[in-house]
Amino acid sequence: IALLAVVAGTASAADALRPPLLLTARTAAQDLGGTWTYSKDYYRTSLTDINGWVAKSRMQRFRDVDVAAEEKKSGPAFFEFDLDRGPTMTLPGAWNSAVPELRWYDGLIWFQRRFDAKLVPGQRSFLRFEAVNYRASVYLNGKPIAQHEGGFTPFVVEVTDTLRALGNRLVVGVDSKHDAQSIPGEITDWDLYGGITRPVKLIRTPATFIDDATLRLNDAGRLVGSAQLNGPQSANQSVTLRIAALGVTLQARTDANGEARFDTPAPASLKRWSPEAPTLYDVDFEAGADRVRDRIGFRTIAVRGSDLLLNGQPVFLKGISLHEEEIAPNPARRLDEAAARRLLGEVKHGLHGNYVRLSHYPHNETMLRMADELGLLVWSEIPVYWTVDWDNPAVLDKARRMQAETIYRDRNRAALVLWSIGNETPVADNRTRFHAALAQTVRALDDSRLVSAALLVERKGDVIQLADPLLAALDVIAVNTYAGWYGDDTLDRVARLRWDVPADKPLLFSEFGADAQTGFRDATLRRKFSEDYQADYYRATLAMAAQVPTLRGLSPWVLKDFRSPRREHPVFQQGWNRKGLISETGQRKLAFTVLANHYKNLSSPLP
Ligand code: GCB
Structure with a gap:
């Protein structure tokens, strides 16, 4: 249905394709880059089982289990992985360049990062992956939280209910394999570059927050844009847009879908962005307890x-x-x-x-x-x-x-x-x-x-x-x-x-x-x-x-x-x-x- 609607080019079709969470302009975030551990899984045993022979739990890298502690106990339990004691890699970055043994590895690898998080009652938390090449299966504290395909675009997942204050266990299965249905396909003219190749961030927001905010100059010389709220109080809210350097302050109310729209003549003092003079302005969006700032340039582009x-x-x-x-x-x-x-x-x-x-x-x-x-x-x-x-x-x-x-x-x-x-x-x-x-x-x-x-x-x-x-x-x-x-x-x-x-x-x-x-x-x-x-x-x-x-x-x-x-x-x-x-x-x-x-x-x- 989404497909037909987009062909028809309707506004609702565009909405249907809007990624659910973007959080693009946010800079205040906990960067989860640095040292991760990893475990190769060439036969994908964590995700598949043959004839039920393999007790999967022995091999499921994404489990929230302290393997070393379990091994100290007596009893039948045993494991064939332990990400806590796995080899390390510095992320983001492609595994092919990180470890000689992985130079031509093309398949599934599990990555783990342990971290503590500040939990604030009433606030929400999100993990934002800027890129995982090519397929990602994400688990937090043993729970599956996201799947994503496509090696060059971001995805965001809410973790408010899964996050704990101490010792979070974030595990990402990264499968670099391309096939006849992937984009791109199997053969290109560039390197494999599998891995978590761009930053991973933990972002905290108020219960209702600005998910997406945009502003541009249109051909009629007007600044047009919008802000999308996400959360329980997103309808009929006041959103303020401010460009301090231009003396612009606008207010708009969100509609039933939580979107506020802005449309105003560009001030005469606005300097247009161009390669010769790439002027950028701090643009602030504020709604309730949330605010985001983006640095935006204004220009037009057309064909005649x-x-x-x-x-x-x-x-x-x-x-x-x-x-x-x-x-x-x-x-x-x-x-x-x-x-x-x-x-x-x-x-x-x-x-x-x-x-x-x-x-x-x-x-x-x-x-x-x-x-x-x-x-x-x-x-x-x-x-x-x-x-x-x-x-x-x-x-x-x-x-x-x-x-x-x-x-x-x-x-x-x-x-x-x-x-x-x-x-x-x-x-x-x-x-x-x-x-x-x-x-x-x-x-x-x-x-x-x-x-x-x-x-x-x-x-x-x-x-x-x-x-x-x-x-x-x-x-x-x-x-x-x-x-x-x-x-x-x-x-x-x-x-x-x-x-x-x-x-x-x-x-x-x-x-x-x-x-x-x-x-x-x-x-x-x-x-x-x-x-x-x-x-x-x-x-x-x-x-x-x-x-x-x-x-x-x-x-x-x-x-x-x-x-x-x-x-x-x-x-x-x-x-x-x-x-x-x-x-x-x-x-x-x-x-x-x-x-x-x-x-x-x-x-x-x-x-
Ligand atoms: C092309 C491709 C590019 C190749 C290049 C080449 O036409 O678009 O990806 O790398 O030729 O070097 O042959």
């Missing part, structure tokens, strides 16, 4: 013909693509603030960029906030990558839920302007239907941003064409093009390729790139995998790009070399996709300077 308009002015997106992988010899997908600042700083200050494509999945919340702060426009993507099970309605529902979790999480980020509903999915009727339905979901949930997807192109001799029926469902066309790397084209030919694309929509080159091994210089022969070839490839592709009249942005592949099990050339790759403009440890290759100079000299009509 083939132009992209930021704050009403044409903008050219000078960007690059990147994975959620920190600059480090052995990255663990641990994107803390320092790691995010370093990566995005390379784009902003090194490349003179104003844009990032955060591929191929929703990145850590820290990345989005850093983009807001530094002034980088953002493309956000859900991992509908290459191929998923297009015909399965449950998979479409999954994609919609991931999309909803991302939209509600990030919709206060001014930096975010483009929602991508997929990457390089081969044209076919079932796939186009799937994407078109997803595009409709995005618009029902957030009609203030643009919808795109990274598409595949076709070649007819020296002409590149786009024959994708999905174009009709997109605001912005984006294509991945690798002529000169994959295939036999010479770089002379690349520079001569012509583009036959619709004239009435902006076009982005969402990807182009070539591998280069840092330090492999080949000034004479200029062979593939050399820094010289990669630099030449960038020159040729940028020359080709300059001939495309509707081109409005670039996000070449990719900022940094990243781990990929697909890339096993023993000399040049060694398990890394080498299309980075910097190496995994941050060394710049020749092509970095080619792109940086290009962006520096590009006259871009910016606001």
Whole structure:
């Protein structure tokens, strides 16, 4: 039913997809990062049993039992696990990078964290997981409290009635295995990175609290937003919105569903957010005993013909693509603030960029906030990558839920302007239907941003064409093009390729790139995998790009070399996709300077 309603695009359909709890803007929380213990469970014995042979309780890692104490007693009880005495791992972070033995482990691992909590009568407590890759089964003090699928979006669970003051036992079963119905599917071009890869927090709130609060600038120059209360007294309550720096104070009452709406002309003193001046304001929401603060920028984004308009002015997106992988010899997908600042700083200050494509999945919340702060426009993507099970309605529902979790999480980020509903999915009727339905979901949930997807192109001799029926469902066309790397084209030919694309929509080159091994210089022969070839490839592709009249942005592949099990050339790759403009440890290759100079000299009509 939810599925049909969303296709119809009704407001109630959007409500049906609203994640039940978000608590996005809350900073005051108990961080459960740090030392956890773990136990491998390759055959999933904690969750399954064969013929009833195994007394499951012996192996159920999630049980709230003091195994050492039990073992001291006499009697028949015995156990084949003990998380209290298990090996340790520092979380968040992917297990593949943490322990050599787990480098290629792809399956179920149980993690445990013991903690004390402050219990305040009348208040409520929630656990918020920013990301668990890929499936999570969560138990608190032996009780199952949550299941979640999807490695890149947050989920929240109330634990008010399960939490105790001392010695809580939080156990999370993390299954990294992907299959024909997962999103993404089994094969990608990035690392496995199983684990609890983003922060886990314990959040305390009043009985009735602000679950979600949003504010943005609309095309009519008004500030519009809402606050959603959650709790027994959420209807007909007064909610106050305050932007102290602008002298704005608004009040609204919640409706029967606990939602208050705001709509007011933007004050004349409001400074719009842009990459050149990324102004952010503290926005306070208050309701009863609760208050939340978010830092929000205000801008508009629109399309007019083939132009992209930021704050009403044409903008050219000078960007690059990147994975959620920190600059480090052995990255663990641990994107803390320092790691995010370093990566995005390379784009902003090194490349003179104003844009990032955060591929191929929703990145850590820290990345989005850093983009807001530094002034980088953002493309956000859900991992509908290459191929998923297009015909399965449950998979479409999954994609919609991931999309909803991302939209509600990030919709206060001014930096975010483009929602991508997929990457390089081969044209076919079932796939186009799937994407078109997803595009409709995005618009029902957030009609203030643009919808795109990274598409595949076709070649007819020296002409590149786009024959994708999905174009009709997109605001912005984006294509991945690798002529000169994959295939036999010479770089002379690349520079001569012509583009036959619709004239009435902006076009982005969402990807182009070539591998280069840092330090492999080949000034004479200029062979593939050399820094010289990669630099030449960038020159040729940028020359080709300059001939495309509707081109409005670039996000070449990719900022940094990243781990990929697909890339096993023993000399040049060694398990890394080498299309980075910097190496995994941050060394710049020749092509970095080619792109940086290009962006520096590009006259871009910016606001
Ligand atoms: C692509 C994919 C990207 C790959 C890249 C490559 O088109 O979108 O995920 O990593 O090509 O290096 O081949």
